[in-house]
Amino acid sequence: MKPIVVLGSGLAGYTLVRELRKLDRDAEITLISHDSGDFYSKPMLSNALAQGKTAGSLVTTAATEMAEQLGITLLPHTEVLAIDRERKELQTSAGVFEYYRLVLALGADPIRLPLQGDAADAVISVNDLTDYARFRSALASAKTVAIIGGGLIGCEFANDLAGAGYAVTVIDPTAYPLSGLMPEQAGRQLLAPLSALGVSWRFGAAVKAVDSAATGYALTLTDGTALSTDLVLSAVGLRPRTELACSAGLTVNRGIAVDAQLRSSDSDIYALGDCAEIGGRVLPYVLPIMHAARALARVLAGEDARVEFPAMPVVVKTPAHPVAVLPVARDAPGTWVSLAEGQGIKLGFFDERKRLRGFALTGTHSAQRSEMVRQVSAD
Numbered sequence: 001m002k003p004i005v006v007l008g009s010g011l012a013g014y015t016l017v018r019e020l021r022k023l024d025r026d027a028e029i030t031l032i033s034h035d036s037g038d039f040y041s042k043p044m045l046s047n048a049l050a051q052g053k054t055a056g057s058l059v060t061t062a063a064t065e066m067a068e069q070l071g072i073t074l075l076p077h078t079e080v081l082a083i084d085r086e087r088k089e090l091q092t093s094a095g096v097f098e099y100y101r102l103v104l105a106l107g108a109d110p111i112r113l114p115l116q117g118d119a120a121d122a123v124i125s126v127n128d129l130t131d132y133a134r135f136r137s138a139l140a141s142a143k144t145v146a147i148i149g150g151g152l153i154g155c156e157f158a159n160d161l162a163g164a165g166y167a168v169t170v171i172d173p174t175a176y177p178l179s180g181l182m183p184e185q186a187g188r189q190l191l192a193p194l195s196a197l198g199v200s201w202r203f204g205a206a207v208k209a210v211d212s213a214a215t216g217y218a219l220t221l222t223d224g225t226a227l228s229t230d231l232v233l234s235a236v237g238l239r240p241r242t243e244l245a246c247s248a249g250l251t252v253n254r255g256i257a258v259d260a261q262l263r264s265s266d267s268d269i270y271a272l273g274d275c276a277e278i279g280g281r282v283l284p285y286v287l288p289i290m291h292a293a294r295a296l297a298r299v300l301a302g303e304d305a306r307v308e309f310p311a312m313p314v315v316v317k318t319p320a321h322p323v324a325v326l327p328v329a330r331d332a333p334g335t336w337v338s339l340a341e342g343q344g345i346k347l348g349f350f351d352e353r354k355r356l357r358g359f360a361l362t363g364t365h366s367a368q369r370s371e372m373v374r375q376v377s378a379d
Helices: 011-023 042-046 063-070 129-139 152-163 184-197 243-247 286-300 363-378
Strands: 004-007 029-032 059-061 073-075 080-084 089-092 095-098 101-104 108-110 144-148 167-172 199-203 207-212 217-221 226-229 231-234 238-240 256-258 269-271 276-278 314-316 323-326 335-340 346-350 356-362
Touching: 004 011, 011 029, 011 063, 011 286, 042 129, 042 152, 059 063, 063 073, 080 243, 101 286, 129 231, 144 152, 144 226, 152 167, 152 184, 152 199, 152 314, 167 226, 184 199, 184 323, 184 356, 217 231, 256 269, 269 286, 276 286, 323 363, 346 363, 356 363
Parallel strands: 004 029, 004 101, 029 073, 101 269, 144 167, 144 231, 167 199, 256 276
Antiparallel strands: 080 089, 089 095, 108 238, 207 217, 217 226, 314 323, 323 356, 335 346, 346 356
C-alpha cells in the first residue's frame, strides 16, 4: 500500500496524525515538513516574550521523538515542488514520493502590505519559530516597537511586548481594537488597560512608508503624521497557502476548497487547517482545526464522517484585559445587547427570534464563556 502523506507539521498536521493513530495503528503515514518538524504551540508565539521564552524553549517535542511516538516516516526540511495527481506522486527536494491519500496541511503566510520606503523589507512578521527567533534577536537592541494591525494577533503582541517593558504603538485604519471580531462597545474596553501597560494607539490611519532613520525607522502614516520606532512588526493577518494546490489544478477560492469530509476537488486529496476553506469558510483558529482534524482522521480510517462545528469562542490572550468572543457574520440579522458592565463588558448577539447567537466578553466577564456557549448551544 502507498502511504497516507501529510504535508505540514503544524497543529493541523500533527493533530490529524495523532487522531488517525487512535483509529489505525498500522496505516503507513509519511509527514513532510518544510521546517524542522519539531512540535510547538504556534499560538504561544504572540505571548511568549513576557514569559522569557526563546524559540528553542517553545519546542515541546522534538521531531525525532514525534516520529517515534506516532510511528511515522518524517521528512523535515523538505520542499514539495509539485503534485502529479494522475500518478499520485509528489515531486520534492528529497525525491519523488507516492501517496495513497494526500492531506494538505500547509498553513498560511503573513500578508505583506505594499509599503513604500527604503526599509519596507525590514518589517517583521512572526509566523513560525524561525520568525520568532529573528524577532527576539531584533528586540535585543530595541526599546520601542510599532505594530501594524490592531486585530487579534496585534493586540496579543502589544500586551506581550508592553508587559516585557517595551513602548508599543499600535497602528490600525479602523476605529478600535479587534474590530474584525466584535462591536465597538466591546473592542474599546481594551484601550485603557493596555494603555496603562504602555501601549499607544493610532486609529484611523495605516502605514504608508517605512524608511531607515539615524536610529531605527521612520514611519509615514496615511493621515500625514509620522512615527519613529526601533522595530516594526506587521500583524495584519494571514493568507492561506494555496500555490501548490493551484498548480495541481485543485479548486481554490480564498483557501483550498473542501467539503464537510475535508475532501478537495480531487477525491484522493484533502485539506486541513489554515490553508483549507471548509464550506466557504476559512477558520484559522485552534478549535475548528481540532474538530476538523478529528473528522478527517475518521474519514481516512474508512468511516463516513463529516465535520460538525459547535459554538467555538475565540479567546484573545491579552492578560491586561482578557477577551472571549463568539463572532457573528457582519451581515447576520440580529442585535447586540449589553448584558452586564463593570470590570469589562458582556454583550450578547440575539437573532430575530431572540435566540443567543454570539457574544463578546471582556475583563472579568470573559470567565463566563463556557456558560455562554451552553446558552448558544441550547438555542
